[in-house]
Amino acid sequence: xxxxxxxxxxxxxxxxxxxxxxxxxxxxxxxxxxxxxxxxxxxxxxxxxxxxxxxxxxxxxxxxxxxxxxxxxxxxxxxxxxxxxxxxxxxxxxxxxxxxxxxxxxxxxxxxxxxxxxxxxxxxxxxxxxxxxxxxxxxxxxxxxxxxxxxxxxxxxxxxxxxxxxxxxxxxxxxxxxxxxxxxxxxxxxxxxxxxxxxxxxxxxxxxxxxxxxxxxxxxxxxxxxxxxxxxxxxxxxxxxxxxxxxxxxxxxxxxxxxxxxxxxxxxxxxxxxxxxxxxxxxxxxxxxxxxxxxxxxxxxxxxxxxxxxxxxxxxxxxxxxxxxxxxxxxxxxxxxxxxxxxxxxxxxxxxxxxxxxxxxxxxxxxxxxxxxxxxxxxxxxxxxxxxxxxxxxxxxxxxxxxxxxxxxxxxxxxxxxxxxxxxxxxxxxxxxxxxxxxxxxxxxxxxxxxxxxxxxxxxxxxxxxxxxxxxxxxxxxxxxxxx
Numbered sequence: 001x002x003x004x005x006x007x008x009x010x011x012x013x014x015x016x017x018x019x020x021x022x023x024x025x026x027x028x029x030x031x032x033x034x035x036x037x038x039x040x041x042x043x044x045x046x047x048x049x050x051x052x053x054x055x056x057x058x059x060x061x062x063x064x065x066x067x068x069x070x071x072x073x074x075x076x077x078x079x080x081x082x083x084x085x086x087x088x089x090x091x092x093x094x095x096x097x098x099x100x101x102x103x104x105x106x107x108x109x110x111x112x113x114x115x116x117x118x119x120x121x122x123x124x125x126x127x128x129x130x131x132x133x134x135x136x137x138x139x140x141x142x143x144x145x146x147x148x149x150x151x152x153x154x155x156x157x158x159x160x161x162x163x164x165x166x167x168x169x170x171x172x173x174x175x176x177x178x179x180x181x182x183x184x185x186x187x188x189x190x191x192x193x194x195x196x197x198x199x200x201x202x203x204x205x206x207x208x209x210x211x212x213x214x215x216x217x218x219x220x221x222x223x224x225x226x227x228x229x230x231x232x233x234x235x236x237x238x239x240x241x242x243x244x245x246x247x248x249x250x251x252x253x254x255x256x257x258x259x260x261x262x263x264x265x266x267x268x269x270x271x272x273x274x275x276x277x278x279x280x281x282x283x284x285x286x287x288x289x290x291x292x293x294x295x296x297x298x299x300x301x302x303x304x305x306x307x308x309x310x311x312x313x314x315x316x317x318x319x320x321x322x323x324x325x326x327x328x329x330x331x332x333x334x335x336x337x338x339x340x341x342x343x344x345x346x347x348x349x350x351x352x353x354x355x356x357x358x359x360x361x362x363x364x365x366x367x368x369x370x371x372x373x374x375x376x377x378x379x380x381x382x383x384x385x386x387x388x389x390x391x392x393x394x395x396x397x398x399x400x401x402x403x404x405x406x407x408x409x410x411x412x413x414x415x416x417x418x419x420x421x422x423x424x425x426x427x428x429x430x431x432x433x434x435x436x437x438x439x440x441x442x443x444x445x446x447x448x449x450x451x452x453x454x455x456x457x458x459x460x461x462x463x464x465x466x467x468x469x470x471x472x473x474x475x476x477x478x479x480x481x482x483x484x
Contacts, residue, residue: 085225086185088133094126094222095119098261100250100316100424101282102226103233104149105184106205109177114210119220126222128206130180135201139163139179145203146179149232165205177207184234192454202237229276229283229426235263236426250316251421252414253438253457260421260442260457267452268443271423273432274371277311283424283431286372287312287410290327292334293365299327311409312369314422314431318413320395321384327410328398335364335394345391353391360385360392369416375432379416 084093087107094107108115110129119125130136139145139162146163147153157163162178183199207223226233227248231240239246248263249271277284287310290297299310310327323331332352336342339356347353356363360381367384369377384395395415421436436442441456 087128088130088182089135090133091183091185092126092128092132094128095123096223096225097221098225098227100227101318102224103228103230103281104205105202105223105225105234106175106177106207107223108210109206109208111177111206111208112210115207116220119222123221125220128222130182130206133182136180136182139181139203145232149179175205175207176209177205179203180206193456200238200241202234203232227424229281238263239426246426247424249421249423249442251436251438251442252418260438260455262442262444262455264444266421266423266442267445269421269434269436271421271432271434272373272375273423273425273428273430274373274375276429276431278429280311283314284311285314285431286310287369288372289370290331291368291370292331293338295334297327297330297334312371313409313411314417315411315413316417316422318411319415320397320413321379321415322397322399322411322413324399324408324410328396331367331396332394335367338365339363347389347391347393350397351388351393352396353388353393355390356392369412377412377416377420377433378435383418384415 085096086092087094096105096107107128108125110127112127115125115127117125130138140159141154141157141161141163142159143163146157149163149165154163164176164178166176181201181203184202185199204223227235230236235244235246235248238244244263245265247265248261249266250261274285277286287299288308290299300308310324336344336354342354342356345353364381364385366381367379369379371377385392386395387393417433419435419438420433421438421442422431422433424431439457441454443452443454445452
C-alpha cells in the first residue's frame with residue numbers, strides 16, 4: 001500500500017487557558033495556546049478540503065482586496081482547528097480560530113439571535129456581552145480605529161455612536177455588528193517551558209446579526225482571531241501598543257497534530273526569507289521557478305517567455321494547493337512521466353487520481369518552488385498525494401480559467417506548509433520557512449534582556465472549563481513582550 005502521511009491545516013484555533021487573575025506586570029512576556037483538530041481521528045477528505053477551500057477563496061480572492069473585516073472570518077467555513085480563549089473581566093471561554101489570512105478578531109455577541117447555541121460536535125457556544133465585562137468598552141466613530149478600518153470617516157456616524165461593520169461573503173451570507181475593546185487572557189512565558197498568566201487589550205468585532213450558514217452551520221464556532229497584515233489584526237494591535245515585535249511563526253506537525261505558534265524573534269532554527277509583495281492584502285511572494293524532480297517548468301505568464309514571476313499567496317487557511325492551468329497540467333504530466341503505465345482518472349469531475357500500491361516517495365519526484373532571495377520550498381510525494389476511494393489523488397488543484405488563473409496567482413496551503421517552521425516578519429516585510437520537526441522545540445529571544453527561551457509543543461487532554469493551563473496545551477504560542 002502507498003505510504004501517504006496525513007497533514008493538518010495551518011488554519012488553527014487557539015485555546016488560551018485562564019485559571020485565575022491575569023498578571024499585567026513587566027516580567028517576561030509570552031502566551032501559551034492549545035488547539036484541537038476538527039478532523040482528528042478521521043481520514044483526510046479531499047471533498048471536505050475542497051469544499052472548505054472553495055468557500056474560502058470566494059472570500060479572499062474574488063475581489064483581490066480586503067473586505068471590512070479582512071476578507072475572511074467565517075467560523076463555519078474556514079476552521080479546521082479549534083480551541084478556546086478567555087475574554088473579559090471576569091473571563092469567559094470562547095471557541096475561536098486563528099487564521100493568518102484574516103485581519104481581525106471577532107466574536108458572536110449577545111444581540112445575535114441567529115447564532116447557534118451549539119456548534120461543531122455539540123460544543124456549547126457563548127455569546128459575548130460587553131456589559132458583563134468590567135473591562136469591555138464600545139469603540140465609537142470618533143476613534144482612529146473606526147476611521148482606519150473603514151478607509152476614512154464614516155458618513156452619518158456621530159462621534160459618540162458605535163463603530164459598525166458589515167461583512168458580506170461570496171455565497172450571500174453576511175455578518176453585521178460593532179467594534180468593542182476588551183481584555184484577552186493568555187499564559188505568558190516566564191522562562192524555559194515556564195508560563196504565568198497575563199492579558200492584553202484588543203479591539204475586535206462584536207457580531208450582532210448573521211445570515212445564511214453563518215447562523216446555522218453545524219461547524220460553527222464563536223469567532224476568529226486574525227493574524228493578517230493589516231493594522232486591525234491582533235499582531236498589529238499588540239505591536240502598536242509596544243507589547244510585541246511584529247513577527248510571528250508557526251510550525252504544525254503534519255504527522256502527530258501538535259505544533260508551535262510563536263509571536264517574537266525565532267533564533268533557532270535559522271530561517272531564510274523572501275520579500276513580501278508590497279501593497280497586497282494577503283501574505284504573497286514572487287515565485288521564480290518550479291522544479292519537478294530535476295526538470296524545471298516554464299512558469300512565464302507570456303508566450304514569449306517574459307513575465308517570469310508568479311504572485312503566490314501563502315495561506316494557512318487553505319488546505320490544498322491551487323495552480324493556474326498553464327502550470328497545473330505540465331506539473332502533473334512531469335510527475336507521472338516516470339510511470340508510463342499509470343492510468344489517470346478524474347473522480348467527481350475534479351480530482352486527478354490513479355492506482356498505485358508502492359511507496360509514493362520512491363515512485364514519484366518531489367516538487368520544489370523557488371522564490372526570490374534563493375528561498376525554496378520542497379513538497380514531497382507523501383505530502384501532495386492523498387488516499388481517496390481506493391485511489392491516490394493529487395492535492396494539486398487546477399484553477400481552470402477562474403479569477404485565480406486569470407491573475408496568474410498560485411495559492412499554497414497546508415499541503416506545502418505542514419512540517420515546516422513558517423516565519424512572518426512584518427517588521428521587515430518578509431516571509432520564510434524551513435523544514436523542521438514540529439514536535440521538537442524552538443528558541444526565541446527576549447528583545448529587552450537578550451535572553452533566549454526554549455519553547456516546545458505539549459500534549460492536550462479533553463476538558464471543558466477554565467482550568468490550569470498545564471492540562472490544556474496542544475499548540476504553544478509564545479509572545480515576547482517588550483518592557484512597558
